[in-house]
Amino acid sequence: MKVLLRNPRRELEVDGPLRVDTLLGRLDINRESVLVIRSGELVPGDAELADSDVVEIRPVISGGA
Amino acid sequence: MKCRVCRGPAVIDLKAHNANFCPEHFIAFCRDQVAKAIKRFDMLRPDERVLVAVSGGKDSLALWDLLVDLGYHADGFVIGLGIGEYSDASTAHARAFAEQRGLHLTETSLRDDHGFDVPTAAEVTRRAPCSACGLSKRHLFDRAALEGGYDAVATGHNLDDEAAVLFGNTLRWNTDYLGRQRPVLPARDGFPRKIKPLVRLGEREMAAYCVLRGIEYIVEECPMAAGNKHLRYKEALNAIEAESPGAKHAFYHEFLSKAADRFEADTAAASGELGTCERCGSPSTNEVCAFCQLVERTADAVPVSLGARRGGRR
Numbered sequence: 001m002k003v004l005l006r007n008p009r010r011e012l013e014v015d016g017p018l019r020v021d022t023l024l025g026r027l028d029i030n031r032e033s034v035l036v037i038r039s040g041e042l043v044p045g046d047a048e049l050a051d052s053d054v055v056e057i058r059p060v061i062s063g064g065a
Numbered sequence: 066m067k068c069r070v071c072r073g074p075a076v077i078d079l080k081a082h083n084a085n086f087c088p089e090h091f092i093a094f095c096r097d098q099v100a101k102a103i104k105r106f107d108m109l110r111p112d113e114r115v116l117v118a119v120s121g122g123k124d125s126l127a128l129w130d131l132l133v134d135l136g137y138h139a140d141g142f143v144i145g146l147g148i149g150e151y152s153d154a155s156t157a158h159a160r161a162f163a164e165q166r167g168l169h170l171t172e173t174s175l176r177d178d179h180g181f182d183v184p185t186a187a188e189v190t191r192r193a194p195c196s197a198c199g200l201s202k203r204h205l206f207d208r209a210a211l212e213g214g215y216d217a218v219a220t221g222h223n224l225d226d227e228a229a230v231l232f233g234n235t236l237r238w239n240t241d242y243l244g245r246q247r248p249v250l251p252a253r254d255g256f257p258r259k260i261k262p263l264v265r266l267g268e269r270e271m272a273a274y275c276v277l278r279g280i281e282y283i284v285e286e287c288p289m290a291a292g293n294k295h296l297r298y299k300e301a302l303n304a305i306e307a308e309s310p311g312a313k314h315a316f317y318h319e320f321l322s323k324a325a326d327r328f329e330a331d332t333a334a335a336s337g338e339l340g341t342c343e344r345c346g347s348p349s350t351n352e353v354c355a356f357c358q359l360v361e362r363t364a365d366a367v368p369v370s371l372g373a374r375r376g377g378r379r
Contacts, residue, residue, distance in 0.1 A: 006285070007286050007291075030300075030304065030307050031307065032267075032306050032307055033300070033303050035272050035273055035276065037276065041076065042076040042077055042088075042276055042277065044066045044076055044077055044078045044085060045066070045078050046066045046078075047066075058272065058284060059286070060123070060268045060271070060272040061225070061268055061286075061296060061299050061300070061303075062122055062123070062124070062286065062287070062290075063195075063286060063287055063291065063293050063295055
């Protein structure tokens with residue numbers, strides 16, 4: 001599957017199928033810090049991602065105090 | 066994963082609440098949390114007018130949407146900060162949000178209306194850009210609220226923001242700051258009431274709310290905030306939260322209920338006597354307020370482009 005990351009913007013190829021939680025764990029990303037979006041839809045931690053999916057991992061932390 | 070309310074397919078899991086939600090019930094959950102915060106901390110009455118401090122980011126746009134949905138008369142105010150394309154895109158999101166919903170948005174520009182921008186102010190003052198940015202926002206939002214006859218200014222500070230500020234102030238025992246870290250600051254001495262209705266919702270919830278409501282916001286991080294202390298505190302708290310869901314909520318809300326009162330004397334002792342700025346008439350502890358001083362200091366400065374700015378971030 002194609003995985004889009006931001007800050008900085010980059011793209012990864014990851015073999016599917018696998019669960020959202022597993023993908024985040026493999027990329028060492030804390031679930032509290034991101035949303036996972038597939039084709040414009042939010043997907044929860046237990047969702048299964050297919051090899052053909054395009055997935056955005058969107059950071060949610062902003063720096064202004 | 067099933068929605069806690071309807072047992073339909075869930076799109077988000079909130080470990081801190083031990084709950085999963087479908088889109089409809091997640092949006093209802095967010096509305097409930099904001100309504101609860103407004104009531105618990107006596108932020109706004111139904112007939113009051115509120116000015117939302119809008120940035121074009123997820124928190125302020127979600128806040129504006131939620132306040133309007135809850136029936137409040139909420140207008141927006143956005144400041145062009147002059148941080149290159151980031152500021153242009155942020156303002157464009159705010160404008161599009163207001164236009165699509167027929168809401169009233171007032172705009173001002175630091176460069177066009179006050180003669181400087183955040184990168185130039187950071188260069189001239191040799192301080193972190195967040196310092197000039199925060200100072201300008203506080204000054205201009207306060208003034209806009211008072212001049213527009215609003216009852217309060219609402220900001221999009223969420224639970225993660227407040228927990229991170231509390232964490233930083235606790236690390237250094239800044240007791241005068243701890244005494245004023247409240248979700249409501251009452252109007253006083255020429256300052257409008259300030260409210261933070263998102264203090265029961267985290268950053269992930271606010272981003273999810275925007276995605277589910279179709280709110281387009283600036284996803285990119287401010288290029289001038291990258292790597293700042295506030296972000297590092299948030300990362301540290303999220304690492305704790307992952308092991309102990311609900312830790313951020315407990316840290317901040319238990320502070321409010323059990324500890325904030327204890328620091329009020331320190332806050333009062335650190336507050337100087339307020340007079341009036343001789344230039345703009347805003348409340349100030351000096352003859353000229355910090356914002357007018359900044360305008361003066363940057364008046365002859367050559368505008369700094371982002372790429373040309375020196376290092377020296379905090």
